Amino acid sequence: MLLKLDQVTKEFRQSTGWGRPPKVFTALKDVSLSIREGESFGLVGESGSGKTTLTRCILRLEEITSGSIYFDGADLTRMSASEVRALRSQIQIVFQDPYASTTHA
Numbered sequence: 612m613l614l615k616l617d618q619v620t621k622e623f624r625q626s627t628g629w630g631r632p633p634k635v636f637t638a639l640k641d642v643s644l645s646i647r648e649g650e651s652f653g654l655v656g657e658s659g660s661g662k663t664t665l666t667r668c669i670l671r672l673e674e675i676t677s678g679s680i681y682f683d684g685a686d687l688t689r690m691s692a693s694e695v696r697a698l699r700s701q702i703q704i705v706f707q708d709p710y711a712s713t714t715h716a
């Protein structure tokens with residue numbers, strides 16, 4: 612398996628002031644999926660369902676709260692910063708460009 616996510620959970624914590632418990636927002640809960648080499652994988656969901664957050668977690672732009680992410684058998688979530696940098700040539704994001712995706716009449 613090229614990419615394997617095992618029960619990935621991502622919580623965002625927001626402080627609500629001194630002495631108060633932080634507000635916790637669960638953006639991803641127990642997400643598991645596997646993608647084989649050469650396979651195309653489409654992730655579909657309504658706005659705010661967590662597609663971008665999931666992608667940012669795979670790229671280690673966000674730290675996950677629990678679970679594991681394996682790329683080519685190696686646990687991405689336990690890699691050092693320099694190991695993650697070395698993987699940047701193999702895992703990349705194509706950012707959304709609203710102008711590029713709009714048909715101008």
Ligand SMILES: Nc1ncnc2c1ncn2[C@@H]1O[C@H](COP(=O)(O)OP(=O)(O)OP(=O)(O)O)[C@@H](O)[C@H]1O
Binds near residue numbers: 623656657659660
């Ligand atoms: N840094 C953050 N702190 C707090 N909440 C966040 C943060 N980033 C994302 N969220 C929340 O996580 C949820 C998932 O957002 P995300 O951007 O991943 O959705 P999406 O599926 O990519 O939506 P869209 O289709 O609009 O791009 C949203 O409710 C969003 O408000």
Ligand SMILES: [Mg+2]
Binds near residue numbers: 662663664
């Ligand atoms: Mg998005």
